[in-house]
Amino acid sequence: MDLKKSISLKNRLKEVLKDCLLSSTGHGLAHFIKANNYFIRITWAFFIIISACLCSYMIAQNILKYLKFDVNTKIRVVNQFSAVFPTNYFHPNYGNCFQFNPGYDNYENSDDLESTQFIERLGGLRLVLNLSVPDSLKFINPNIGGIIFIHNHTTHPTVVDPVTLSPNTETNIALSRTFYELKEKPYSNCDKNTNDKNYFKSVPYYLIHNYTKGYSQMMCTYQCLQLILIKECSCYTASYPNFFDSIPCINQTYIECYRKFFMDKKNTEKYLKECIDQCPLECEGMWLDKVISVNQYSAKKYQELVQNYNGSDKLFLNKNETFDDLAIVNIYYRNLGYTEITESVTVEFVDLLSSIGGVGGLFLGASALTLKSRIIIKKSEENIKLESELHKIT
Known part of the structure; x- marks a missing residue:
C-alpha cells in the first residue's frame, strides 16, 4: 500500500x-x-x-x-565672463615669503578674493621684484633669482610646480584652468567625501582641514611623514610643510637622525604606505596650465623712469638700488573660461x-x-x- x-x-x-x-x-x-x-x-x-x-x-x-x-570621460570647455584671480606665493630663494589674493588678511581674517573680467596682460597682475641678495648670504645658494608659486586659493603653494624668475628679465605667465571630478570607489581610488572634516579618522587628515582651505592627499601625506619624523627624531624637516608644534632638524644630532630616516629605503616605503592609508585620495581638484615667455628689458631706461617717478607710492622705491637685480613678471589669464573633466559610469x-x-x-x-x-x-x-x-x- x-x-x-x-x-x-x-x-x-x-x-x-x-x-x-x-x-x-x-x-x-x-x-x-x-x-x-x-x-x-x-x-x-x-x-x-x-x-x-x-x-x-x-x-x-x-x-x-x-x-x-569602467568610466566614460567627458571633456568640455566652459565659458565665463569673470574668474577668481589665482593666489600667488612668491619668494627669493631662502628669503621672505609674500602672498597675493589668499582669501584672508594679515590678521587671518576672511577677505574677499580678487577677480578679473579681462584677459591678457592688461587684466593681470604685474610685479616688480627686487631679487638682490646680500653678499654675506650668497654662499647659501649660487643661483640668483626668484620663485613664484601660482595656485588656486584652496591649494597650498608647496604642492604646485614653481616658476623661476631671472634678474633683469620680464616674464609673462599666461594661465588657463582645468577642473576635474572623478568617480569615487570602486571606479577609481578616490573618496568622494574628503571635504568633510569628520569623514576620515586620522591626525594628518584633521590637520589639513584645520590649517588649509582645501583637502589634498599630498599635503596630508607630508603631515603624516612629519609626524613620524617628529616621533623618531624630535624635529621636523623644512623640506615639507609642517603644521606641528616642533623644532626644525638643524643641529648635527637632528640632521643625522633625519638622514637616517629618509635614507633607509625599507623604512621609507613602510612609512609611505602607512601615510597613504591615513590620507584618502580626493576626487575633485584643479590645476593651472602655464605658458611662459621671457624677454630682457632695458634696465637703464627703466631706471631713468623710476628715478623720475613722483607718484604717491614713490616712498616704496629705492632709487639708488641697482636695477640689474630687478625682475618684472606679468601673470594673467589666457581666457576666462576653463576646461572641465568629468566621469560617468559606463555600466550602471x-x-x-x-x-x-x-x-x-x-x-x-x-x-x-x-x-x-x-x-x-x-x-x-x-x-x-x-x-x-x-x-x-x-
Missing part, C-alpha cells in the same frame, strides 16, 4: 513538473517535452544547449563588463540587470532560435509524413 502511494506521488510530481515546463516561457523545453519524434527531440535538445551556452556566455560578459568599473547596476534580463528573455525563451528551429522541424515533419504515406502504399 505504501509502495503504491509512493509511486502515485512520484507520478503526480512528474505530471506537475511536466505541466510547469510545458507552460514555461522557455519554449524550447516545452517543445522538447511535447515532441513525439526522436529526431525532433534531438533537434530541440541541440538548440536548447546552444541557447543556454550563448545565454551564459553573454550574461558572464555583461557581469565582467560591470565589474571592470540597473544597466547590468536590464542586460541580463534581456539576454535571459532572448535565449531562455528560445526566441532567437524558435523561428529557425520551427522551419527545420516543419520540414522534418513533412518528410516523416511523406515516408509514412509511402510505407502505407507499399
Whole structure:
C-alpha cells in the first residue's frame, strides 16, 4: 500500500513538473517535452544547449563588463565672463615669503578674493621684484633669482610646480584652468567625501582641514611623514610643510637622525604606505596650465623712469638700488573660461540587470532560435509524413 502511494506521488510530481515546463516561457523545453519524434527531440535538445551556452556566455560578459568599473570621460570647455584671480606665493630663494589674493588678511581674517573680467596682460597682475641678495648670504645658494608659486586659493603653494624668475628679465605667465571630478570607489581610488572634516579618522587628515582651505592627499601625506619624523627624531624637516608644534632638524644630532630616516629605503616605503592609508585620495581638484615667455628689458631706461617717478607710492622705491637685480613678471589669464573633466559610469547596476534580463528573455525563451528551429522541424515533419504515406502504399 505504501509502495503504491509512493509511486502515485512520484507520478503526480512528474505530471506537475511536466505541466510547469510545458507552460514555461522557455519554449524550447516545452517543445522538447511535447515532441513525439526522436529526431525532433534531438533537434530541440541541440538548440536548447546552444541557447543556454550563448545565454551564459553573454550574461558572464555583461557581469565582467560591470565589474571592470569602467568610466566614460567627458571633456568640455566652459565659458565665463569673470574668474577668481589665482593666489600667488612668491619668494627669493631662502628669503621672505609674500602672498597675493589668499582669501584672508594679515590678521587671518576672511577677505574677499580678487577677480578679473579681462584677459591678457592688461587684466593681470604685474610685479616688480627686487631679487638682490646680500653678499654675506650668497654662499647659501649660487643661483640668483626668484620663485613664484601660482595656485588656486584652496591649494597650498608647496604642492604646485614653481616658476623661476631671472634678474633683469620680464616674464609673462599666461594661465588657463582645468577642473576635474572623478568617480569615487570602486571606479577609481578616490573618496568622494574628503571635504568633510569628520569623514576620515586620522591626525594628518584633521590637520589639513584645520590649517588649509582645501583637502589634498599630498599635503596630508607630508603631515603624516612629519609626524613620524617628529616621533623618531624630535624635529621636523623644512623640506615639507609642517603644521606641528616642533623644532626644525638643524643641529648635527637632528640632521643625522633625519638622514637616517629618509635614507633607509625599507623604512621609507613602510612609512609611505602607512601615510597613504591615513590620507584618502580626493576626487575633485584643479590645476593651472602655464605658458611662459621671457624677454630682457632695458634696465637703464627703466631706471631713468623710476628715478623720475613722483607718484604717491614713490616712498616704496629705492632709487639708488641697482636695477640689474630687478625682475618684472606679468601673470594673467589666457581666457576666462576653463576646461572641465568629468566621469560617468559606463555600466550602471540597473544597466547590468536590464542586460541580463534581456539576454535571459532572448535565449531562455528560445526566441532567437524558435523561428529557425520551427522551419527545420516543419520540414522534418513533412518528410516523416511523406515516408509514412509511402510505407502505407507499399
